[in-house]
Amino acid sequence: MADGHNHQADIDAYAQMQSPIHQWDTRWKIVGLLGLIAAFAMVQDWRFMPLLILITCLIYAASGMPWHALRHRLIIPGYVVAAIVIFLPFISGQTVLATLGPIIIFQEGIALSLLIAVRLFCIVTLAFVMFGTDTFVRTILALRALRLPDIMADMVLLTYRYLYEIGAFFAQMRLAARLRGFQGSVFSRQNINILASLVGHLFIRSYEKSERVYKAMVLRGYGSGGVRREIFHSGAADYVKTAVALLLAISLILMDQLL
Amino acid sequence: MHIPDGILPPLAWAGAYAVTGVITAVSLRKINQVDDPRAAVPKAAMMTAAFFVASSIFFPMPPPMTSAHFILSGTMGVMLGWYAFPAILIGLILQAIVFGHGGITTLGANALVMGVPALMVYGLFNRLRPRLTSDRSLWISGFLAGFCGVLIAAGIFYAFVIGTLPAEINQQAEINATLILILSHLPVGVVEGLFTAFLLNYLRRTRPDLIGMQQQPVT
Amino acid sequence: MTILSIQDLHFTYPETPVLRGLSLEINPGQHIGVIGPNGAGKTTLFHTICGVLKPTSGRITLDGEPIKAGRFHPRIGLVFQYPDDQLFSPSVWDDVAFGPLNMGLSADSVQERVTAALAETGMLALKERAPHHLSGGQKRMVAIAGIRAMQPELVLYDEPSANLDMRARRQLIEFIKRSAETILISSHDLEMVLEVSSRVILIDDGHIIADGDPKEVMGNETLMKAHGLERPHSLRPHVHLPDADFHLHD
Incomplete structure (x- = not known):
């Protein structure tokens, strides 16, 4: 990932x-x-x-x-x-x-x-x-359909949907760091600090993304009821x-x- | 640190499922008390994805080890609070179905291995938070969050795996083996503790609300 | 006859005023470009119009009915700057059907609308595709289809041509030109704004600075420069060439 x-x-x-x-x-x-x-x-x-x-x-x-x-x-x-x-x-x-x-x-x-x-x-x-x-x-x-709570099913599907993008974003960050000389396989206190910053940045961007996705969902009526497609x-x-x-x-x- | 299928006796894996079900229901209820339930879904999903990515990172370790994955239970407890348990469960479901890692019958048990330390760290950190005014205190509590997360998870993991083996084994030998195995996770615990300490400090400087803190006044 | 009326709109967050008393009247069928430097308040304006943000004070009405923040308004659509944030469903079909389903429409009605919206945007062949397997341009068109399927009267586009290649951008421009809805487009792509708009509003620092004919507003060098913008190339006198009767050789 x-x-x-x-x-x-x-x-x-x-x-x-x-x-x-x-x-x-x-x-x-x-x-x-x-x-x-x-x-x-x-x-x-x-x-x-x-x-x-x-x-x-x-x-x-x-x-x-x-x-x-x-x-x-x-x-x-x-x-x-x-x-x-x-x-x-x-x-x-x-x-x-x-x-x-x-x-x-x-x-x-x-x-x-x-x-x-x-x-x-x-x-x-x-x-x-x-x-x-x-x-x-x-x-x-x-x-x-077998009674897994809606909220859990929605969460699983949304996580699956964005897993790739978030993984790609982190890969890009790591590449950028590597291009500026970061050697992620070497252990040092400094390197753990840098990795913590990279991961921290990942968390912040993911959190901000969740706020945008939430707005997009609400804008198209998420939580306003409505029926789901019957596919089985x-x-x-x-x-x-x-x-x-x-x-x-x-x-x-x-x-x-x-x- | 996932328990694969086939090892646990029925009482263990079924019992674990029951306990996980209860804790999940409690977590969801706690979440709905604080947040708009609609907002909870994208928030939990994005953070679960982010933690999933973070848990697949190979972190460098001091010799003789080369690298290791971090458990991140402590970090999840501090950052996600009650969201941590459903997030862990979702991550496990994804791993089991999409990648075939972990186990199907042991989903409940694995959720406990990672989820219980997360909630424990959350509870402790919640109580300590008002007193974490200095950088140093945050650093120490961050270290403890990461470190304890690893060791508690290891403890629960080995309790399951070794504790449920047939009783023909010497009780004392079991306990000794369990302790030794838990201690073998000390190096990862220390490095993850270090990582968590740095991470919490980074977050306090940038988005303190993500660890439940206020913006520090700029001095 | 006004479709959207904004009266003395203020928005402050958290201590900073972002919109400082904006008033606007929009007629049905107009395609309006909204331009201005970053931080001018364009995105905030769009978010208050849709009801995503609650204004600090002021009134917004659509067809005479006030917009209530937090409510679902299928008659207003917003196409986000980053379509990735907007395509959150497992498949293209599911995503376009999301709005209509939440409107409580019948299964047949949903089917019709989704098919029509996908056909109009040229995305019908991709209906079972997962969103993360789409290109940037395709994501943009699917996001538009998702809004179209709700059949809104008013559609807001936030930086729609950002990150699109020439072909996708041209497709988008032609699509917007063909659209019958009332449209507001916020964009830094001033050439596109010039092509699709019948009216342009320049916003800076939370105020409406200018409102009028696109060529007049965007051709005013002093005005544009004063607000962090430039005239689009095609409005600069020495670059404008006649299309026909241009011979290189004798």
């Missing part, structure tokens, strides 16, 4: 494709997939891992999105989880699986590591299906897809509890 590049196209990259998932009404899709995600995040029994992976891969395949796109979504959370999970086989559990000299490897630790890794993979993948098969704006409008239409296919997803989710939770 601070480099001024427009990253917003990324999530919308595959939004215009055709697939049974793309055609699923956004609101119902979110309900169904969130239900599945919640179920996945509740599963504690590691024996269900293959099932979770299977369901996830089937849904991703149904979406028609390319598999290489998934890689980008998995990298960063993957690293964070790996850093946390790497210790578990050595510290968590009672049943000893193996010993390497003084180091003990616990069975439960390994199972837990695998479970966490699988849960991460499945949740991130399903989330990508949920958000990647619609434009960002449609997703937020669907959330609003659902049919039988949507209800069926969501019902299947939710049934799957509930079954998973029950099976996990009972077995």
Whole structure:
């Protein structure tokens, strides 16, 4: 963002494709997939891992999105989880699986590591299906239709709208500073001071911008009531897809509890 | 410092969502008491965007580190007050959907990691503000705002991640590990504290109303 | 017959007087240029006319009805100096529909107005585009469409040709010339003001200094210089050339 590049196209990259998932009404899709995600995040029994992976891969395949796109979504959370999970086989559990000299490897630790890794993979993948098969704006409008408070939806959309401009403005400021000899990668008290001034200036300009945008909104009647455009239409296919997803989710939770 | 999906047990992530929901509702109500609710939307949005950009900056760090992102929770608390919590939540929603950073199930927990320190710093700074007449006092409180913001966030983060691991781990070992990990954030805390101190002084000289202060008479 | 009447308008902020007793009568259909140096009060004047700012004293009426600050007046439109501040919706269509929707119009009516406004400004093909993917000129025209869709009687343009390339500027000038509404244009682009206005008002230091025919007001060198301006090039005698019958070779 601070480099001024427009990253917003990324999530919308595959939004215009055709697939049974793309055609699923956004609101119902979110309900169904969130239900599945919640179920996945509740599963504690590691024996269900293959099932979770299977369901996830089937849904991703149904979406028609390319598999290489998934890689980008998995990298960063993957690293964070790996850093946390790497210790578990050595510290968590009672049943000893193996010993390497003084180091003990616990069975439960390994199972837990695998479970966490699988849960991460499945949740991130399903989330990508949920958000990647619609434009960002449609997703937020669907959330609003699902009772996300208007004020939150409006804020999210406005932030999204101006994120690029504000990022570009900061990139320009930094370039101007660099052209006058500022070396932002060197640590010094003076440099932190300069960066504080740059960021302070960014905040002031953003605040002033908000006042202008507010005037523009009020001038065209913001807050005077009025109706919003109805853009979502659902049919039988949507209800069926969501019902299947939710049934799957509930079954998973029950099976996990009972077995 | 975002908690990814898959790590937390259901009680933790669901409970965090509930608490975040309550704090968000309280924040929105507090905002509506002070501001025209219509004005709140563009103000929160622009500042959220600005903080989003600021949090993606690589700040130089003393060796052996090279650079780090700042958490900015302390700064948000001082500048945004009750707006800080919704702003953080919006930032997290954007990050999760557009960039896939953070987590979906852990949105509530991550909001607490960053939002609670912001509100705590706000509460403290609010009380101290009338007494911050000298440059030095503002400098010190700015440093503390940045520093405490980082450490409290780290504390909540590790409390979630380590505290919710299965109970087979030794309780004492957990606490020790948590403390060591929090201390590892000291360098960033100090540099962010420095940054925040400079920032607040800059704002007092230019737009003191953005930190809730009056224009200083020119001497 | 007056459409807009301003009587003894004062605006002071916070301690500084910005508008010092301005009075003005505007007739329907007029295209009026508002010129003056920076800090003269042009933008403040525009903001009080639309009701964004509350005057310290004085009266503004549109068709006889007083303008109340803070209220929604769809019969007056303001095109901002920086269209970026004005295009806050996720798509071009949504932004142009914003005003009509807030006016409480039916879905069909909104559809009609938005389509018409986009067609008039030549932006119909871009209706699903996100605003930050538009060029400066395109943003300007979409902002105008957003005002047009409310079908205002009076439109105020604040520095409309700033940052436009020649082509976009020409498009804008032709658009304004074709417009049937009553228009007030504040601009430093004096050549444009000369082309589109039937009347020019010179404002400085919160007062109206001159009000009249564009060629007379803007051609008065002493007057223009005295208020931080210059005569536009085409009104300087030695530069004015006849269009036709100009032969270079024998």
